[in-house]
Amino acid sequence: MKIIPWQENRINDVVELWNKEIGADFPLRVELCKQNSFEDSNICLKSSCIALNGQDEIIGFVIAKRWQENINVNMDDTRGWIQALLVAKPYRQQGIGSTLLEHAESQLKDIGVKQILLGKDTYHYFPGIPKQYEDVAEWFETKGYENFGTEYDLIRHYDLEDGMSVPKMAEVEFTTLSINDKEEFLTFLNRCFPGRWEYEAIHYFQKGGTGREFVVLKKGRRIIGFCRINDAKSPLIAQNVYWAPLVDEELGGVGPLGVDAKERGQGYGLAIVEAGIAFLRQRGIERIVIDWTGLVDFYKRLGYDIWKGYLSYKKEL
Ligand SMILES: CC(C)(COP(=O)(O)OP(=O)(O)OC[C@H]1O[C@@H](n2cnc3c(N)ncnc32)[C@H](O)[C@@H]1OP(=O)(O)O)[C@@H](O)C(=O)NCCC(=O)NCCS
Structure with a gap:
């Protein structure tokens, strides 16, 4: 596996992987991915990255953010967010998700982040882990994340x-x-x-x-x-x-x-x-x-x- 920086020339691959994995529940459009995961000025480029296999194909990614905008609103810059973390099914159970998460967390910590939320970011996709992905929630619990409630779309x-x-x-x-x-x-x-x-x-x-x-x-x-x-x-x-x-x-x-x-x-x-x-x-x-x-x-x-x-x-x- 090779880790490369988060970069827009990979946007079509990111969207394709997303849709293959969770597109039936959350169909991602390229314009939405661009808006939420590339154009948001709170994206933390050091913490976000893409994983490639030996053939240079995308097999996972993590997108992390921290408040960085220069607007005088009440937002906390010691809070970081994991916007999305995804590993392609055939590459799961090999430590890739852990590597991506550790990368994001350690870089966020280095820039002064004290608390990480899953989702709820600026230009978020999700206000938490989608409820139907119970295994994902369990996985994050093993990484030290705590549940603090449930939100709904009606x-x-x-x-x-x-x-x-x-x-x-x-x-x-x-x-x-x-x-x-x-x-x-x-x-x-x-x-x-x-x-x-x-x-x-x-x-x-x-x-x-x-x-x-x-x-x-x-x-x-x-x-x-x-x-x-x-x-x-x-x-x-x-x-x-x-x-x-x-x-x-x-x-x-x-x-x-x-x-x-x-x-x-x-x-x-x-x-x-x-x-x-x-x-x-x-x-x-x-x-x-x-x-x-x-x-x-x-x-x-x-x-x-x-x-x-x-x-x-x-x-x-
Ligand atoms: C939620 C909010 C808009 C309600 O405004 P409000 O003017 O007090 O609401 P209403 O007077 O129209 O309430 C109508 C009914 O809903 C009920 N209700 C009000 N807030 C409620 C709540 N948080 N949960 C459940 N029921 C609620 C009221 O008891 C009332 O019932 P009744 O007709 O039996 O007396 C207001 O509390 C608010 O601005 N909260 C902060 C912002 C917020 O949370 N927005 C919603 C984000 S999803």
Whole structure:
């Protein structure tokens, strides 16, 4: 086996290996691989690498990240992530996965990482180990990783006129975000949801987002809640539509979303999800995914069922 650096000229091989191994559950598109595993500035090039066999064919890879961006959001640079680790089936049980993981971990440690998460990275694929890969979870446990919960992707199909109407409530309105309200919206996120959701919104605008992917809840003229909505026209491939090739209809996505802590408990949370769904439905979306959530009962009220589950894992170095 030979280890070579993580490099984009191998992208087609990476995607081919991924799809051969786990493509039936998580079909990877080249554009998505490029976006999440090559263009993200948090990729740690020293920790990520590719394994080749004697014929120069790719037989495995590991992709690791650490927060490196120069944006003032609340992200922790002592946390590292393993975005993905994969070894081709015929080459398993030969120590290749262990070698790749040890390589990634030791390089992350060298640059000051104190805790590693599996998935949950910036431009992640997974918020944990997919639940159906129990053997993978067991393998990581032998490497010192600890489970700390389960996250879910939920899904629902809509018929005909279902889910089309935006809720009406006294004193508040639901609209898609006007680009003129961008600064006010970012200020709202910074105040109420600092960190990852704010970071993702900043990236969305940097990539040319115009506001159509955010529904905002306004009381008077103040933004008090938000809900992200995504479809194939979004300026980047958003997390809730990553696995769109698995379904026949065009897939839409809802989330993240939140309501100002001072305004919770008045029905706004559920209503903003309904508003997000209605805007997607009016754009012709028939199937919607709500990704990376633990709030299964909350979304069940709107008819959502579990689609995929993920086990959260971390390791303190
Ligand atoms: C989740 C959140 C949006 C709910 O907002 P909210 O305005 O308080 O919710 P609502 O008032 O619309 O709640 C409607 C119903 O859902 C229930 N509910 C609210 N939060 C819930 C939760 N976390 N889990 C389960 N049920 C919940 C409420 O009890 C209420 O039930 P009732 O009709 O029987 O009284 C809000 O708590 C929030 O912003 N949290 C932080 C961000 C977050 O976690 N977002 C979701 C990420 S997937």
